[in-house]
Amino acid sequence: MERVSDQPTPTLDLTADVVTLTEQLVDIESVSRGEQVIADAVEAALSAYDHLTLTRRGHTIVARTELGRPERVILAGHLDTVPVNDNLPSRNDGDYLHGLGTSDMKGGDAVILKLAATLPEPNRDVTYVLYEAEEIEAVHNGLNKLAQSDPELLEADFAILMESSRAEVEAGCQGTLRVEVRTTGERAHSARSWTGRNAIHAAGPILATLNAYEPRRPVIDGLEYREGLNAVGIRGGVAGNVLPDVCVVTVNYRFAPDRSEEEALAHLRELFAGYDVTVTDSSPGALPGLERPAAKEFLAAVGAEVSPKFGWTDVARFSALGIPAVNYGPGDAEYAHKKDEKVLISRIHRCEQALRAWLGGDA
Amino acid sequence: MERVSDQPTPTLDLTADVVTLTEQLVDIESVSRGEQVIADAVEAALSAYDHLTLTRRGHTIVARTELGRPERVILAGHLDTVPVNDNLPSRNDGDYLHGLGTSDMKGGDAVILKLAATLPEPNRDVTYVLYEAEEIEAVHNGLNKLAQSDPELLEADFAILMESSRAEVEAGCQGTLRVEVRTTGERAHSARSWTGRNAIHAAGPILATLNAYEPRRPVIDGLEYREGLNAVGIRGGVAGNVLPDVCVVTVNYRFAPDRSEEEALAHLRELFAGYDVTVTDSSPGALPGLERPAAKEFLAAVGAEVSPKFGWTDVARFSALGIPAVNYGPGDAEYAHKKDEKVLISRIHRCEQALRAWLGGDA
Numbered sequence: 001m002e003r004v005s006d007q008p009t010p011t012l013d014l015t016a017d018v019v020t021l022t023e024q025l026v027d028i029e030s031v032s033r034g035e036q037v038i039a040d041a042v043e044a045a046l047s048a049y050d051h052l053t054l055t056r057r058g059h060t061i062v063a064r065t066e067l068g069r070p071e072r073v074i075l076a077g078h079l080d081t082v083p084v085n086d087n088l089p090s091r092n093d094g095d096y097l098h099g100l101g102t103s104d105m106k107g108g109d110a111v112i113l114k115l116a117a118t119l120p121e122p123n124r125d126v127t128y129v130l131y132e133a134e135e136i137e138a139v140h141n142g143l144n145k146l147a148q149s150d151p152e153l154l155e156a157d158f159a160i161l162m163e164s165s166r167a168e169v170e171a172g173c174q175g176t177l178r179v180e181v182r183t184t185g186e187r188a189h190s191a192r193s194w195t196g197r198n199a200i201h202a203a204g205p206i207l208a209t210l211n212a213y214e215p216r217r218p219v220i221d222g223l224e225y226r227e228g229l230n231a232v233g234i235r236g237g238v239a240g241n242v243l244p245d246v247c248v249v250t251v252n253y254r255f256a257p258d259r260s261e262e263e264a265l266a267h268l269r270e271l272f273a274g275y276d277v278t279v280t281d282s283s284p285g286a287l288p289g290l291e292r293p294a295a296k297e298f299l300a301a302v303g304a305e306v307s308p309k310f311g312w313t314d315v316a317r318f319s320a321l322g323i324p325a326v327n328y329g330p331g332d333a334e335y336a337h338k339k340d341e342k343v344l345i346s347r348i349h350r351c352e353q354a355l356r357a358w359l360g361g362d363a
Numbered sequence: 364m365e366r367v368s369d370q371p372t373p374t375l376d377l378t379a380d381v382v383t384l385t386e387q388l389v390d391i392e393s394v395s396r397g398e399q400v401i402a403d404a405v406e407a408a409l410s411a412y413d414h415l416t417l418t419r420r421g422h423t424i425v426a427r428t429e430l431g432r433p434e435r436v437i438l439a440g441h442l443d444t445v446p447v448n449d450n451l452p453s454r455n456d457g458d459y460l461h462g463l464g465t466s467d468m469k470g471g472d473a474v475i476l477k478l479a480a481t482l483p484e485p486n487r488d489v490t491y492v493l494y495e496a497e498e499i500e501a502v503h504n505g506l507n508k509l510a511q512s513d514p515e516l517l518e519a520d521f522a523i524l525m526e527s528s529r530a531e532v533e534a535g536c537q538g539t540l541r542v543e544v545r546t547t548g549e550r551a552h553s554a555r556s557w558t559g560r561n562a563i564h565a566a567g568p569i570l571a572t573l574n575a576y577e578p579r580r581p582v583i584d585g586l587e588y589r590e591g592l593n594a595v596g597i598r599g600g601v602a603g604n605v606l607p608d609v610c611v612v613t614v615n616y617r618f619a620p621d622r623s624e625e626e627a628l629a630h631l632r633e634l635f636a637g638y639d640v641t642v643t644d645s646s647p648g649a650l651p652g653l654e655r656p657a658a659k660e661f662l663a664a665v666g667a668e669v670s671p672k673f674g675w676t677d678v679a680r681f682s683a684l685g686i687p688a689v690n691y692g693p694g695d696a697e698y699a700h701k702k703d704e705k706v707l708i709s710r711i712h713r714c715e716q717a718l719r720a721w722l723g724g725d726a
Binding site for chain 2: 234
């Protein structure tokens with residue numbers, strides 16, 4: 001999106017209290033495809049620090065320490081929000097910070113920026129990534145684009161995506177596969193139904209299969225994932241007096257990260273053998289990768305509960321690059337995309353302190 | 364519809380050959396709600412005959428003999444057609460008459476008008492009915508309106524509706540009942556499907572019931588009726604990642620005329636016990652009534668095959684008035700509502716001759 005005015009770039013104070021910094025970020029409107037101003041502000045603020053090497057691609061900013069440490073970790077957050085819903089500017093009630101983006105995910109962004117500014121010599125090299133367009137189609141996603149344009153900037157041993165997880169650790173994520181299972185028949189006037197074949201009736205066994213399905217609950221790195229196989233749509237029908245010749249059941253399979261996309265699809269093709277199965281959408285899961293040293297030390301440092309991530313997040317992009325990744329951020333997914341979005345202030349502080357300690361700073 | 368010009372009313376020659384008369388009728392465009400001109404022409408032509416008592420209601424014309432015969436029969440046909448589809452004027456190829464309304468049902472109308480004009484003293488009193496708006500919603504249907512405004516005009520012992528039946532007799536008609544069978548559930552994100560209940564999955568047993576259903580084939584007055592129970596529509600789905608909370612299956616039950624609408628509905632409520640069942644459309648069937656003397660003599664006179672009528676027609680309106688009725692007309696339902704509509708000329712003649720013989724005229 002083109003810059004539409006010559007207003008000065010807002011100033012971010014990266015040394016302020018992380019909640020104050022969150023407020024500053026929230027008060028810069030940054031709906032997806034409108035991240036120019038916030039990206040300019042982030043770039044300007046980070047450029048004041050000589051210990052960081054900056055790269056900008058579109059409205060995605062990468063800041064790296066170059067200390068030659070044996071290990072490198074990524075802290076990442078997206079700068080965009082869903083559309084405004086009469087929930088700006090921010091409001092601080094002492095316990096919660098209210099407003100669009102407080103949970104999803106400017107509280108996490110503030111932690112990233114504060115650490116980037118105030119940790120000149122972390123004990124591991126750190127790559128800080130603030131990216132655009134996470135809330136819309138993947139083709140616009142800044143992390144996705146960066147992985148294609150500058151994959152070397154994303155090389156790391158471990159990644160933390162500061163998506164909403166209530167300051168707990170959500171490891172890995174499940175994959176998602178969406179298929180259309182189609183039945184066919186022959187149209188006929190419903191008054192002479194024996195001259196046709198009803199495609200909706202033919203979908204009965206598909207629903208029976210879904211009803212009888214027992215989802216797997218595999219344990220991976222000590223975490224139990226719960227799969228799910230669900231019809232999320234069904235459609236069929238020509239007219240009130242016609243036997244329909246087509247019925248389409250849209251099925252969404254959420255699969256644990258011990259299965260690849262190919263294995264997930266093979267499973268569905270086996271379940272729905274004999275039916276026309278068409279893939280409409282597929283994204284891989286991400287293994288938790290909690291056995292890596294960087295991950296183990298992270299878990300020890302933050303001392304937080306670890307649970308599996310069921311929804312799909314950008315941690316899967318890191319996983320696709322071979323980088324173990326977790327969700328760990330102050331926000332609460334329950335409030336994301338809601339008009340009454342808010343974040344518990346104590347969780348922003350907790351995340352900052354835990355990560356600072358892990359990276360060798362004063363807790 | 365208001366008369367939009369002061370063009371003279373077209374002249375119909377009711378003593379011409381019945382095929383010529385069919386051509387004249389076809390060439391007067393009379394799409395539903397546009398029957399003024401053809402109704403004026405019919406009224407003008409019939410008014411020349413002193414042996415007929417005319418009544419007009421809207422664009423519906425009733426012509427009655429008043430001979431004091433012990434028995435009265437109705438010959439009825441609708442004057443309207445579906446919309447023009449580049450299939451006017453008529454074209455006679457020697458075997459077929461082509462054009463909009465040839466089958467549905469101006470060939471039948473021509474037979475009615477020719478008999479009305481040329482049988483001054485039929486052996487039974489005859490009520491000839493040419494009515495408007497059969498092809499659209501029942502509220503506009505001329506026969507329906509006449510039954511409400513002037514029921515005495517429709518008193519009779521037997522009725523022949525000259526709808527397309529290939530010059531064979533189709534007796535009675537099946538009823539039709541349409542219901543929505545609804546399941547409910549609880550929405551949930553498909554990544555956490557165990558927190559919800561899937562309404563589409565809940566529709567599985569409905570489709571299983573439909574699949575297992577064995578339609579009745581009752582024999583009534585020697586005719587075997589074949590019922591049918593079919594899903595004609597199904598819909599459900601909120602978004603690609605949401606368990607749907609509602610699924611609706613639209614079911615059409617075509618029931619034999621030994622069942623009333625109430626019995627048909629009770630049957631569906633029993634089949635789908637435990638589900639929300641809502642009626643969206645219901646029309647009764649019509650018993651063939653072939654045991655009545657007028658019907659028996661008609662069958663003997665026309666010497667045609669008798670079969671059950673599966674589709675719904677206005678014979679059911681006569682049945683609702685307590686008048687046994689049959690479909691008997693020269694058209695072919697296979698060509699009705701099609702661009703290439705046509706009627707076999709020999710069938711128009713055959714219908715005229717058979718009815719003339721039955722009514723005591725020279726065959």
